[in-house]
Amino acid sequence: KQEVTQIPAALSVPEGENLVLNCSFTDSAIYNLQWFRQDPGKGLTSLLLIQSSQREQTSGRLNASLDKSSGRSTLYIAASQPGDSATYLCAVSGGNNRLAFGKGNQVVVIP
């Protein structure tokens, strides 16, 4: 069974600092990995999707890397803003369209 772990569980950073969020998974036989954003009491917004054959994906200030062999992914958010405050979820797909989620990284960006 795929286990997904995200550390740290929560972090606070001053505005302008870069954010580094980590995700690890136990079974490296994945199809793809996604990072989502979830605001309190809301659904999920997809941020980045990395196919198993890719090493990284970038969108604006966001960059996600994938090291499938070691079972790790990192989400970098450059020059953080208060609007980046949210919970970030990592999810891996085993190719059967079923997603295994981590518990999330709860981020607070302090103005």
Add this chain to the structure above:
Amino acid sequence: GAVVSQHPSWVICKSGTSVKIECRSLDFQATTMFWYRQFPKQSLMLMATSNEGSKATYEQGVEKDKFLINHASLTLSTLTVTSAHPEDSSFYICSASGGLGTDTQYFGPGTRLTVL
């Protein structure tokens, strides 16, 4: 494109009653819909997978007689929590995929269920 809605966004009910939650794909036809449950500060847990016109596949530990899932059309799936109890209080999120040429899941905004 690829918008998924859920109704209601929140519901409060008495213990012992049944509650129905709808999940709709607004601008695409979803061959597969997924139902997740999320407890506070926990990850999303997949409850069941439903394909249009067939019976849902439930994850281990999820009672199919308690959580009734119907996927009667390519744009609508419903989750009915029967004889709800306070421990069923949770955030229920659906997702939909298919019909857009990829397996990407598009998530609904979620439904907060509180059972008194």
